[in-house]
Amino acid sequence: MAVIAIAGRKGGIGKSTIAGNLAAEFDAMGHSVALLDADPQHSLAAWASQGEGLLSRCVQKVEPGDTDDMKAKVRAASKSADIVLIDTPPGMPEIAYQAALVADLALLPCGPSPLDLFPLKDALNLALKARAQRRAKKPRIRFVPSKVLMNTNLGRNLTSSLESMGKKVLSGIGQRIVVAEAVSAGLTVREYAPNSSAEAEFAKLAREVLKVASR
Numbered sequence: 001m002a003v004i005a006i007a008g009r010k011g012g013i014g015k016s017t018i019a020g021n022l023a024a025e026f027d028a029m030g031h032s033v034a035l036l037d038a039d040p041q042h043s044l045a046a047w048a049s050q051g052e053g054l055l056s057r058c059v060q061k062v063e064p065g066d067t068d069d070m071k072a073k074v075r076a077a078s079k080s081a082d083i084v085l086i087d088t089p090p091g092m093p094e095i096a097y098q099a100a101l102v103a104d105l106a107l108l109p110c111g112p113s114p115l116d117l118f119p120l121k122d123a124l125n126l127a128l129k130a131r132a133q134r135r136a137k138k139p140r141i142r143f144v145p146s147k148v149l150m151n152t153n154l155g156r157n158l159t160s161s162l163e164s165m166g167k168k169v170l171s172g173i174g175q176r177i178v179v180a181e182a183v184s185a186g187l188t189v190r191e192y193a194p195n196s197s198a199e200a201e202f203a204k205l206a207r208e209v210l211k212v213a214s215r
């Protein structure tokens with residue numbers, strides 16, 4: 001059983017996209033997955049409602065009033081799932097903090113712009129604060145390069161910029177049209193374009209995430 005929170009102060013950098021697509025990869029690896037949509041925007045629920053794929057079966061809305069009781073929510077979800085993913089909103093640090101207090105692993109996606117690095121520091125501090133509060137090595141913390149422009153200097157420099165912030169960096173996810181198209185279809189990339197480069201990236205990331213989260 002692993003609990004994975006996806007967090008970040010910056011809006012639109014791919015948190016929900018990564019959460020949804022990781023769910024599909026874990027499902028394909030034979031795990032049962034619950035995806036807690038703790039963002040009041042409910043992007044994951046909206047994505048799921050566009051189609052009848054995996055997300056329509058594993059997304060559960062968590063309303064802002066319920067996030068004080070994140071532990072109970074996770075416990076309830078884990079009755080039927082061996083991996084619980086929690087998607088958190090950009091502008092409400094208290095929700096991300098509640099998720100970090102119960103997570104084994106906090107994934108902090110970062111977009112390709114140098115400006116994306118500043119809000120990432122806030123997200124890192126929040127995860128470290130949760131760790132101090134728990135007096136534990138959890139959540140483990142990993143950065144995930146997101147919406148990376150492949151074969152550009154900006155893309156190449158992102159990983160080294162992230163490494164210089166002192167936490168390990170997992171495999172990145174490229175900016176690819178198929179990722180956005182899958183959302184319009186209400187599907188994950190694995191369902192929409194199973195043999196695509198984008199799917200291979202999410203699969204690689206999922207293997208790395210599980211390795212860290214289940215340690």
Ligand SMILES: Nc1ncnc2c1ncn2[C@@H]1O[C@H](COP(=O)(O)OP(=O)(O)OP(=O)(O)O)[C@@H](O)[C@H]1O
Nearest residue numbers: 011012013014015016017090147174175176179180
């Ligand atoms: N790798 C990608 N390639 C192409 N488009 C992407 C990729 N990742 C995300 N997007 C698109 O970028 C937009 C924002 O993505 P997403 O909603 O996942 O970000 P977010 O960080 O969860 O946003 P918010 O902070 O508002 O919750 C969406 O339109 C999504 O389809």
Ligand SMILES: [Mg+2]
Nearest residue numbers: 015016039043
């Ligand atoms: Mg989101």
